[in-house]
Amino acid sequence: MNRRDLLRAPLLLALSKPCCELPVLQPQAYQKRGSSLVIDLRQAAHLKKVGGAALVRDEARQLYLILAQTAPGEFHAWHGACTHGGAPLAFDARHGTALCTSVGHSEFNPQGEVVRGPAPKPVRIFPVQRAGNTLTVQLEAAQ
Numbered sequence: 001m002n003r004r005d006l007l008r009a010p011l012l013l014a015l016s017k018p019c020c021e022l023p024v025l026q027p028q029a030y031q032k033r034g035s036s037l038v039i040d041l042r043q044a045a046h047l048k049k050v051g052g053a054a055l056v057r058d059e060a061r062q063l064y065l066i067l068a069q070t071a072p073g074e075f076h077a078w079h080g081a082c083t084h085g086g087a088p089l090a091f092d093a094r095h096g097t098a099l100c101t102s103v104g105h106s107e108f109n110p111q112g113e114v115v116r117g118p119a120p121k122p123v124r125i126f127p128v129q130r131a132g133n134t135l136t137v138q139l140e141a142a143q
């Protein structure tokens, strides 16, 4: 690799990322109730439209997951870390999948299955139910 390639490498790496970091869901938008995470959609602007997604990262409550609206009124939740090397997942709105932000770009469908490697195993998913402006994520029912 020559000097020119070395200088271009970070730019190429940045351009190769298919998606960006997710917006973080603000604490006032959710509550943890027992084994459920209850989200007020009125407080979650990033989830209001199809293709919208947000990250819930709350170390005090041991929460690390991404949420997305994949079709009108249809929501999915994945654990926030890739099963390959633990890199953060983002959401690919074009395919409705969770996508690793590392160079491996593993991809997981709404059932958590690996669509594209190198991830060796599925990522945990969490059932999501919607009732009006409320989303309920079942944390202990993770698969």
Ligand code: FES
Residues within 6 Å of the ligand: 082, 083, 084, 085, 086, 087, 100, 101, 102, 103, 104, 105, 106, 117, 118, 119
């Ligand atoms: S950490 Fe996700 S593909 Fe390697």
